[in-house]
Amino acid sequence: MVNICCIGAGYVGGPSSAVIAYKCHDINVTIVDLNQARIDAWNSDNLPIYEPGLDEVVFARRGKNLFFSTNVDQAIIDADLIFVSVNTPTKKTGMGAGMAADLAYIETATRRIAQVATTPKIVIEKSTVPCRTAQSMRTILEANSTSNVRFDILSNPEFLAEGTAISDLTNPDRVLIGCLQTPEGFAAQQKLVDVYSRWIPKERVITMNLWSSELSKLAANALLAQRISSINALSAICEATGADVDEVAYACGTDSRIGPKFLKASVGFGGSCFQKDILNLVYLSEQLYLPEVAAYWKSVVTMNEYQKQRFTHRIVRTLFNTVTHKRIALLGFAFKKDTGDTRESAAITLSSYLVQERAHVAIYDPKVSAKQIKLDLTEPGVGTNEAEVEKHVEICNSAYEACAGAAALVIVTEWDEFKMAQLDYQKIYDSMQKPAFIFDGRLILDAPKLREIGFRVETIGKSI
Ligand code: NAI
Numbered sequence: 001m002v003n004i005c006c007i008g009a010g011y012v013g014g015p016s017s018a019v020i021a022y023k024c025h026d027i028n029v030t031i032v033d034l035n036q037a038r039i040d041a042w043n044s045d046n047l048p049i050y051e052p053g054l055d056e057v058v059f060a061r062r063g064k065n066l067f068f069s070t071n072v073d074q075a076i077i078d079a080d081l082i083f084v085s086v087n088t089p090t091k092k093t094g095m096g097a098g099m100a101a102d103l104a105y106i107e108t109a110t111r112r113i114a115q116v117a118t119t120p121k122i123v124i125e126k127s128t129v130p131c132r133t134a135q136s137m138r139t140i141l142e143a144n145s146t147s148n149v150r151f152d153i154l155s156n157p158e159f160l161a162e163g164t165a166i167s168d169l170t171n172p173d174r175v176l177i178g179c180l181q182t183p184e185g186f187a188a189q190q191k192l193v194d195v196y197s198r199w200i201p202k203e204r205v206i207t208m209n210l211w212s213s214e215l216s217k218l219a220a221n222a223l224l225a226q227r228i229s230s231i232n233a234l235s236a237i238c239e240a241t242g243a244d245v246d247e248v249a250y251a252c253g254t255d256s257r258i259g260p261k262f263l264k265a266s267v268g269f270g271g272s273c274f275q276k277d278i279l280n281l282v283y284l285s286e287q288l289y290l291p292e293v294a295a296y297w298k299s300v301v302t303m304n305e306y307q308k309q310r311f312t313h314r315i316v317r318t319l320f321n322t323v324t325h326k327r328i329a330l331l332g333f334a335f336k337k338d339t340g341d342t343r344e345s346a347a348i349t350l351s352s353y354l355v356q357e358r359a360h361v362a363i364y365d366p367k368v369s370a371k372q373i374k375l376d377l378t379e380p381g382v383g384t385n386e387a388e389v390e391k392h393v394e395i396c397n398s399a400y401e402a403c404a405g406a407a408a409l410v411i412v413t414e415w416d417e418f419k420m421a422q423l424d425y426q427k428i429y430d431s432m433q434k435p436a437f438i439f440d441g442r443l444i445l446d447a448p449k450l451r452e453i454g455f456r457v458e459t460i461g462k463s464i
Contacts, residue, residue, distance in 0.1 A: 005079035013085030157217030163338030178213025235461030245461025267441035270335030332413020
């Protein structure tokens with residue numbers, strides 16, 4: 001029986017390790033975390049993250065070959081393979097603040113492995129890290145090992161997207177496994193290939209050197225975010241010229257060299273990864289004395305900030321240049337549909353801007369709790385404090401409740417339940433102040449139909 005330990009029971013560690021247990025009943029998987037509340041939730045009926053299909057996977061294997069625990073040391077001692085899936089947020093202070101990845105969590109987890117391991121371990125970098133982090137992990141492991149045990153390090157970056165994590169994990173485009181190009185490195189790599197090959201076709205399990213694997217993760221996220229910023233930049237031109245961004249995206253996306261994915265204009269990308277990973281790449285480029293490369297990738301993030309700001313300005317301008325005391329309904333707070341994750345969500349920037357303009361912001365999201373929304377809006381640096389949030393923000397239990405009496409409705413997250421087929425927009429119109437405005441930040445509504453009802457509609461990337 002192979003024993004796997006995963007350090008970090010978050011959006012990546014939880015689902016990715018649970019899927020290994022689900023697919024390989026003869027492998028024992030223990031997911032550990034220092035956060036007791038998170039582990040308690042993983043062991044309850046109410047899992048700490050919302051992800052379609054996740055409950056089914058966890059409930060099928062929990063207590064059989066899938067375990068959640070805070071006993072990090074024991075799980076390390078028992079494991080043959082150890083995934084390190086801890087968070088790597090952008091550094092907030094010190095050298096590289098605002099750009100470099102904070103590797104403190106990686107370092108703490110690595111030191112723990114070195115201190116408690118008594119048998120050889122394969123340590124797998126699952127977290128997204130700057131290129132050559134494996135080298136630092138190796139140095140830490142070798143310098144701190146108490147029993148002189150052998151450690152092999154692999155890079156196995158995760159490509160799952162929140163909202164589709166389970167299908168991404170069960171049927172991935174590819175799995176990357178990087179290793180040192182030594183006989184021991186190849187042997188360790190083969191052990192992990194053997195695990196994934198149980199359910200993933202061999203040709204999709206790609207092996208390469210450690211540094212290529214580490215850089216490929218940053219590169220993939222940078223390229224994806226770049227597409228969004230590119231279409232968002234074009235959306236500004238559309239609004240100014242009468243071109244329609246949906247038509248432009250369709251025209252470009254049907255070119256087989258370009259392809260249709262990630263060409264949806266929006267209020268801006270969010271999520272815990274895109275911005276952080278691009279800034280990470282920017283920092284890496286600066287460290288390598290490549291300022292032009294750094295500036296090139298930085299512009300992807302700059303464009304995203306511009307898009308969020310442009311959209312909020314459009315709201316204020318359209319509402320006769322003032323939103324003071326006006327009720328504005330924000331539909332959606334998660335950074336995208338089918339997840340409760342709000343990290344870097346465009347909704348945070350939007351809400352904070354509207355609160356600063358002294359609007360009354362009524363927020364509804366199907367999966368984000370009131371507590372989380374308030375936490376996000378009072379984080380340092382967001383621009384709104386507790387007193388302002390108490391006074392100007394109202395968390396609602398339905399879209400209808402948020403829209404009742406509102407001057408404007410803003411689609412921030414593309415949840416299916418906000419689409420025309422699911423919400424009664426006539427009922428919403430009847431309950432709103434007149435003129436009733438809709439701002440579609442996700443291009444999910446049928447503007448002509450809404451205009452027939454009587455709404456004034458403003459859509460990203462369209463001038464009418
Ligand atoms: P997360 O913040 O949801 O989870 C990380 C967990 O690690 C937390 O629960 C934390 O308590 C735990 N942790 C930190 N230090 C620890 C330690 N020393 N011992 C035990 N537990 C510890 O983060 P998330 O979203 O799961 O991301 C993890 C990594 O995966 C990051 O590097 C991220 O960039 C990467 N990634 C994230 C994706 C996403 O969609 N969220 C997708 C692909 C990669």
